[in-house]
Amino acid sequence: MANQTNALATACKNFEEDLVLLHYGDLHGAEQDALQSHVNGCNGCAAYLSELGKLLPLTVKADEPDPTFWYDYSRELRHKLDDLDLLEIMTSQGNAA
Amino acid sequence: MTPLEPAESHLSFRRPLPSISGAVKSQDRSPLVNPRDEELVASAQKGERRAFEELVERHKQKAYHIAFGFARDREDAKDLSQDAFLKAFANLKNFDGRSSFYTWFYRILVNLCLDYKRRQKRAPADEFDETVEHQMDPSHEPKTARTPDQHVLAGQISRKVGSALEALPAKQRTVFILRNHQGLSIKEIAETMETAEGTVKVHLHRAVTALRQSLAEFA
Numbered sequence: 638m639a640n641q642t643n644a645l646a647t648a649c650k651n652f653e654e655d656l657v658l659l660h661y662g663d664l665h666g667a668e669q670d671a672l673q674s675h676v677n678g679c680n681g682c683a684a685y686l687s688e689l690g691k692l693l694p695l696t697v698k699a700d701e702p703d704p705t706f707w708y709d710y711s712r713e714l715r716h717k718l719d720d721l722d723l724l725e726i727m728t729s730q731g732n733a734a
Numbered sequence: 735m736t737p738l739e740p741a742e743s744h745l746s747f748r749r750p751l752p753s754i755s756g757a758v759k760s761q762d763r764s765p766l767v768n769p770r771d772e773e774l775v776a777s778a779q780k781g782e783r784r785a786f787e788e789l790v791e792r793h794k795q796k797a798y799h800i801a802f803g804f805a806r807d808r809e810d811a812k813d814l815s816q817d818a819f820l821k822a823f824a825n826l827k828n829f830d831g832r833s834s835f836y837t838w839f840y841r842i843l844v845n846l847c848l849d850y851k852r853r854q855k856r857a858p859a860d861e862f863d864e865t866v867e868h869q870m871d872p873s874h875e876p877k878t879a880r881t882p883d884q885h886v887l888a889g890q891i892s893r894k895v896g897s898a899l900e901a902l903p904a905k906q907r908t909v910f911i912l913r914n915h916q917g918l919s920i921k922e923i924a925e926t927m928e929t930a931e932g933t934v935k936v937h938l939h940r941a942v943t944a945l946r947q948s949l950a951e952f953a
Contacts, residue, residue, distance in 0.1 A: 653939065653943070689946075695952060697914065707795070714816050714819060717820055
């Protein structure tokens with residue numbers, strides 16, 4: 638169980654922002670190749686990248702409601718849209734009167 | 735369509751939309767059977783409720799998950815995402831098509847989520863973890879049985895992540911949720927937040943840096 642602070646990996650400062658982009662797959666072409674080749678020869682950046690791959694997925698709290706939830710979601714929203722329609726009709730009638 | 739019709743018939747278009755005319759034909763898509771968002775918006779702007787309901791069906795899951803990323807509470811996420819659809823519906827006549835529907839819609843949603851967070855900050859202490867744990871349907875728990883230690887660790891991580899996300903400035907949190915949780919591209923996030931891609935990258939890097947520090951013990 639984790640209850641003490643582990644030392645975090647230290648990447649080259651000027652590559653940190655791009656390493657985040659590389660993690661998310663937002664670097665392409667020559668930029669991606671150049672950084673990947675740097676990472677291959679840099680222990681700090683390689684460790685940083687691997688740490689992102691381990692830590693960032695922990696932040697996602699998955700919630701996958703079942704089909705009933707989605708059915709109710711749509712039904713409830715249709716009722717709210719009906720109310721909105723009704724309100725619009727009443728408002729326009731009120732304005733016309 | 736009347737509200738009395740069976741709900742199933744509202745869920746998605748089973749038949750071609752008669753109101754969509756002049757749709758652009760493409761080789762890999764039949765526009766009449768599977769209209770683009772823009773075509774549905776055009777129909778909805780002419781008063782076709784079913785077209786809007788189809789947009790809801792297309793985007794509701796992603797909208798809900800974005801809202802859940804902010805609220806981390808099922809009921810609030812549902813309300814927030816539904817409110818975004820209602821607001822979009824009410825303002826549809828103002829949508830001019832300069833951006834895609836989903837960019838426009840997600841902008842509405844993100845603004846509602848940010849308002850929600852602002853209101854929450856003014857409210858008494860947030861019961862983040864307990865709320866989430868209680869509202870999670872047990873049927874959505876991981877199928878593999880957890881040991882007591884794993885349960886404790888999961889709770890510990892959940893609390894840490896919750897407070898770390900709460901501590902992020904609003905723009906950093908927004909960028910992080912849209913990229914990390916929802917997989918929107920940097921370009922899409924920039925359009926949604928009406929900011930430059932470079933700014934999005936800076937926010938993302940800062941958010942990741944802050945979260946790494948908060949979660950260091952799990953590295």
